[in-house]
Amino acid sequence: xxxxxxWREKASRYNGLGARCGVCGKVxxxxxxxxxxxxxxxxxxxxxxxxxxxxTVHSFSxxxxxxxxxxxxxxxxVGLIEMDEGVKLTAQVVDIEPKDVHIGMRVKDVFRxxxxxxxxxxxxxxxxFAPVASPHGGATPQHPESLVAAxxxxxxxxxxx
Amino acid sequence: MAREVGIVGxxxxxxxxxxxxxLRDLGLEAGVKAINDANIASxxxxxxxxxxxxxxxxxxxxxxxxxxxxxxxxAGTHIPATRVEAADASGGLAIREAWMAIKAGLYDIVVVxxxxxxxDVGDEEALETLSATVDxxxxxxxxxxxPSLYAMIARRHMYQYGTTRxxxxxxxxxxxxxxxxNPDAQFQSVVDLKxxxxxxxxxxxxxxxxCAPFSDGAAALVLCEWEKAKRISQQPIKITGSGQAGSSLSxxxxxxxxxFASTSTAAQAALKMAGRTLSDVQVAEVxxxxxxxxxxxxxxxxxxxxxxxxxxxxxGATALGGxxxxxxxxxxxxxxxxxxxxxxxxxxxxxxxxRGKAGxxxxxxxxxxxxxxxxxxxxxCLVHVLEGGA
Numbered sequence: 001x002x003x004x005x006x007w008r009e010k011a012s013r014y015n016g017l018g019a020r021c022g023v024c025g026k027v028x029x030x031x032x033x034x035x036x037x038x039x040x041x042x043x044x045x046x047x048x049x050x051x052x053x054x055x056t057v058h059s060f061s062x063x064x065x066x067x068x069x070x071x072x073x074x075x076x077x078v079g080l081i082e083m084d085e086g087v088k089l090t091a092q093v094v095d096i097e098p099k100d101v102h103i104g105m106r107v108k109d110v111f112r113x114x115x116x117x118x119x120x121x122x123x124x125x126x127x128x129f130a131p132v133a134s135p136h137g138g139a140t141p142q143h144p145e146s147l148v149a150a151x152x153x154x155x156x157x158x159x160x161x
Numbered sequence: 162m163a164r165e166v167g168i169v170g171x172x173x174x175x176x177x178x179x180x181x182x183x184l185r186d187l188g189l190e191a192g193v194k195a196i197n198d199a200n201i202a203s204x205x206x207x208x209x210x211x212x213x214x215x216x217x218x219x220x221x222x223x224x225x226x227x228x229x230x231x232x233x234x235x236a237g238t239h240i241p242a243t244r245v246e247a248a249d250a251s252g253g254l255a256i257r258e259a260w261m262a263i264k265a266g267l268y269d270i271v272v273v274x275x276x277x278x279x280x281d282v283g284d285e286e287a288l289e290t291l292s293a294t295v296d297x298x299x300x301x302x303x304x305x306x307x308p309s310l311y312a313m314i315a316r317r318h319m320y321q322y323g324t325t326r327x328x329x330x331x332x333x334x335x336x337x338x339x340x341x342x343n344p345d346a347q348f349q350s351v352v353d354l355k356x357x358x359x360x361x362x363x364x365x366x367x368x369x370x371x372c373a374p375f376s377d378g379a380a381a382l383v384l385c386e387w388e389k390a391k392r393i394s395q396q397p398i399k400i401t402g403s404g405q406a407g408s409s410l411s412x413x414x415x416x417x418x419x420x421f422a423s424t425s426t427a428a429q430a431a432l433k434m435a436g437r438t439l440s441d442v443q444v445a446e447v448x449x450x451x452x453x454x455x456x457x458x459x460x461x462x463x464x465x466x467x468x469x470x471x472x473x474x475x476x477g478a479t480a481l482g483g484x485x486x487x488x489x490x491x492x493x494x495x496x497x498x499x500x501x502x503x504x505x506x507x508x509x510x511x512x513x514x515x516r517g518k519a520g521x522x523x524x525x526x527x528x529x530x531x532x533x534x535x536x537x538x539x540x541x542c543l544v545h546v547l548e549g550g551a
Contacts, residue, residue: 009298030299059320059418061312062365063304067289070304075362078305080313080413088413090300090310098365103320114303126303 003122013126016109018087020049027051027085053109054132055083062098069115077101081129095130106132166263167390167397168547170199170383171509176497177347179377184220184278185232191379191502192233192274199383201393203235206383207268209242212255212275213501218290219278229274248294249450251275252380252504253534253543257403259384269386275505276379287375291500294537296411308372308451309364310412310538315453316366318419321468324456326366328471330357332452333370333494335480340491342481342521347376347497371452376497380505382512398512402435402546404428410540419468421539424461428533428544435546437529439463442546444514444524445485446507448535449492455479458533459487462544481522489514489522504534504543515549 011017012030019031022045023038029051035042060079063070070076077093079101093101094112107129114124172194174187182190188211196203209230216222226242245255252275259271279287292307300310318324334354340346357370390397406426412418432438439462447462449455456470464485465473473479479487490496490510493503511530513519528550534543 059313059317061309061316061367062362063306063309064362064364065284065288065306065308066304067292067301067306068285073304075365076304078303078309078313078364080317080418088415090305090411090413091303103316124302128303 006122006124014111016051016053016127018049018051018085019046021045022047027087029083029087029089049085051083051085051087053127055081055107055129057093057101057103057105057107058082058088059103060093060101069117079129081107091126092128093130094128108132164264164266165387166260166384166400167387167394168382168400168508168512169385169390169394169397170195170197170201171381171512172196172198173345173380173506173509174378175345176376176378176499176502176506178280180280182377184216184222184225184276185228187278187377187379188229188274188276189232191276191381192229192272195272195381195383196233199385199394201270201383204238205270206235206238206240206272208240208259208262208271209233209235210245210255210259210271210273211242211501212245212251212253212273212504214246214248214251214277215290215293215500216278218293219282219287229276233272247541248536249448249498249500249503250534250536250541250543251501252506253532253545254405254504254541256382256384256400256504256508256545257405257543260400260403263384263386269389271384272381273384273505274379274381275502277499277501278377279375279499280377284375294540299413300411306364307537308367311451311453312364312367313412314418314457314538315451318453318456319366321419322471324468324471326358327354328475329366329371329452329456330354331475332449332455333357335474336449336455336488336492336494339481339489339522340495343491343496346491346495347374348491348495367451367453373450373493373498376499378497378499378502378506380502380509382505382508396516396549398515399548400545401548402431402433402437402544404430404434404544406430406542408539408542410537412538419457421457421461421535421542423539423542424458424533424535424544425463427542428462431531431544431546435548437546441529442485442531443527443529444489444511445487445531445533446490446492446510447487447533448503449488449494450498450535452494454535455488455492458535462531462533481524486524489519489524504532507532507534508545508547511547515547
């Protein structure tokens with residue numbers, strides 16, 4: 001698959017870049033150019049906004065029937081994370097057994113491999129979320145060096161539970 | 162006076178894994194049955210609308226409206242044939258588009274079909290296509306599937322309102338029981354609570370029996386301007402209300418994931434148009450693509466209070482013989498869920514009920530029925546009010 005579709009999103013997927021409405025202050029992730037509170041007044045007033053990377057599990061599911069590219073990861077946890085800035089996003093929850101996850105659990109973003117498209121295809125990286133107590137928690141990479149370091153971590157499915 | 166619209170013909174195929182039939186075979190069967198039921202000639206048809214979600218991903222076939230028109234035998238009259246897509250609400254939306262065109266005075270008689278052929282691909286591919294109804298860049302990219310998003314709704318509903326696993330399972334048990342009375346249903350066997358609870362997991366807390374199956378099937382209606390409908394049909398069914406509403410594509414953009422505002426908005430619009438309240442409705446077909454979806458539907462339509470849907474279903478109120486029988490056809494769970502066909506199939510069931518021709522699953526003296534068709538996780542919702550005996 002063509003890579004452009006994926007790398008054009010990397011500011012948000014790699015670094016948690018969202019947007020904040022300059023009129024009402026509402027935070028969005030992924031970034032948007034129109035605020036749904038302020039409508040046309042917000043156009044041109046939306047500013048880039050860096051999420052801190054901490055949040056709470058709003059809900060979650062343990063996936064047993066995966067889409068293609070996720071077969072080696074099952075069972076994996078996909079969650080709806082409510083970030084401390086108030087915006088919700090969808091991501092995997094890792095470094096924890098499914099039986100130990102609960103609504104209200106505090107989590108922090110970690111940078112991980114999401115999936116790879118076969119042997120020769122694109123390898124996708126992005127954020128996942130780990131319990132704040134996790135040894136890997138708290139590593140939101142902001143610099144190319146840490147991106148490379150984080151990218152060399154094994155895929156979560158590789159260490160099969 | 163504003164033009165009104167009635168249903169003068171219905172047709173439906175058996176739903177299921179129909180390996181010996183193609184999309185065009187299924188569309189043809191449903192279309193011809195509806196045209197025969199209406200007892201009209203091909204030349205009477207002014208237009209065709211086809212609700213279908215994803216023939217491109219399932220079959221590599223786009224541009225299916227002229228394909229179906231051709232196989233139904235009306236291509237030679239060169240009528241407009243239009244495909245309508247709104248995920249698994251495509252069928253419901255096709256009804257509304259045809260209804261609007263008749264109301265506007267463009268056409269008098271319109272055939273509305275809905276179809277999907279899902280089992281020509283493997284289950285993994287079918288799941289991926291089903292999940293194409295969610296946000297690809299910000300939900301599916303991260304491994305979220307459509308069932309996993311409904312599972313998150315279910316878990317949050319359990320957390321906020323104390324809904325139990327058994328209450329979710331009660332939806333499947335009830336709908337399988339109804340399906341056992343429907344000769345066109347994909348599953349005509351009853352299941353007990355233990356079977357549902359012990360089935361393999363799909364996306365926890367949802368298991369196999371919490372999810373509608375992959376299905377092949379088609380359904381069709383003949384819609385007609387009301388004055389003409391009364392002349393050509395012994396028992397026309399009037400569409401007295403139509404409501405459509407939307408919401409964000411992604412769940413994450415919603416403040417509360419335990420409610421579909423598109424459902425409540427569409428229902429209010431349809432009931433207001435019909436001059437009805439929900440207490441007038443005697444039978445309803447709702448979008449139970451997942452067990453939790455039926456619980457959300459009964460709450461958001463207003464059959465019970467928010468948070469009480471689980472207990473409401475468990476009480477038997479929505480079973481045949483209960484206060485408001487819901488999904489007498491077996492619903493998406495047992496009748497089957499060929500995505501684009503579902504919204505039309507719901508209307509077919511309500512027409513059977515209002516004509517008094519629903520056999521073993523007949524709701525006594527049903528005069529007012531409602532259909533509720535949802536796309537994806539509620540980004541689109543269609544509600545229609547149908548009335549008989551006019």
